Amino acid sequence: MKSAAPAFDNTFARLPERFFERRKPAPVAAPRLIRINRPLAEELGIDPDWLAGPEGLAVLAGNDVPEAAEPIAQAYAGHQFGALVPQLGDGRAVLLGEIVDVHGRRRDLQLKGSGRTAFSRGGDGRAGLGPVLREYVVSEAMAALGIPTTRALAAVMTGEAVFRDRPVPGAVLARTAASHIRVGTFEYFAIRRDVAALRLLTDHAIARHYPEAAQAERPALAFLASVAAAQAALIAKWMLVGFIHGVMNTDNTAISGETIDYGPCAFMDGYDPGAVFSSIDHGGRYAYGNQPRIAQWNLARLAEALLPLIDHDQDRAVALATAVLEEFPRRFEAAIEAGWCRKIALPEATGADVALALDLLRLMAEQRADFTLTFRALGDALTGKASGEAARNLFDDPESFDAWAARWRDRLAALDADPADRRAALHKVNPRFIPRNHRVEAVITAAVEREDFGPFETLLGVLARPYDDQPGRDEYALPPRPEERVTQTFCGT
């Protein structure tokens, strides 16, 4: 049944008061709707027409709090670029509450950019229009690509300026998440040696995300293993589409396994395992190819926090947690190797097939071939006729691709598959459209400089169907021209 306003059913707000601050969003001067995500509203059981109307707009802007909402700013800590920050928390966001969607899944509804909280640490609690649009576009693109992620329900303008390096229009993003519980949420209580809170948080997180862990002999250990498995799968999915999160701090690592907190994130154009875009990532800590190592490092911080719940004997707890962490590289490798093989139409991921896939990646890296276009072009390179031109022309040395493609076709010939099926299968795992940085920047510039949201709408439309050819949208598939190239992305504040 579809109700007008969201039907909240809050559980996190039932936890002890030290888990959060009860805080209403700060009203804004002149709310104006930029966009609502109608299919997502339907999924949440919220009437999209209500949400787009004056009552919905007031809620999305933070000017009105619906009856059953219990707005809170959540407490968390985190390791930022490797250094512990004992208190972070929602400094510019409030969780309005939880909604059980039409599929029975529990989802957080959060406003981001909704004003100061107890955790603002000198920040203004607000968000600029640019970062709000970036998160909207990229999170929705990720969802359409089939990658676990928080979702964008709506974006509104506040009618107020926020001051960054210059005044920019303020905005609020309404987003949903399986939950906003982060590795840093566990660290927050571990640092305070608040084992009672850790136990409550772990029980809550298990019930919500990994209920089967409750049946295990050691639920906290089973929970750690489940989070690790979800992270291994997630990071593999990122890397298979060329995604760089950019700021994989432990406070930006959701224990649900969803991608969260889109700041200086980027998709690669030319393939480069060392690619870094974030302007604040000087050492390349969060480079494309470092992401699995960092995920494991973040999981080690979760493991440390959970130790007192794993076993009373610390040495035993450490040994058990270490064994779980040590499985991570193997799990990740298995996921990504299977993925690389699928991207070249090899279903099994045997040693020889993985080597073949890695050989293509090596060629791409040496010649900075466009990541997305190369894989997409393989569907047309299957037969080796003139249609293979598109793929080979992406390489500075096309003959090096020809040599690889000859080996690839030999391997495919040994498998029995209909070429049309094979091409269709390739197109289902190799997107044509990704949110390329220069397109995202163009969307932001048009909106911020000219209040023109046309490019935003068009880009969202294209990215909603990333695996379809979409004739007439060819320019959205293309990498930037040299003068369009974006070499740096900036943080989400």
Ligand code: AMP
């Ligand atoms: P982020 O880098 O966006 O993941 O944010 C890191 C921390 O800084 C979180 O605790 C945020 O809530 C906080 N923060 C970021 N921007 C602001 C802001 N404009 N005002 C207050 N807190 C902020």
Ligand code: MG
């Ligand atoms: Mg964050």
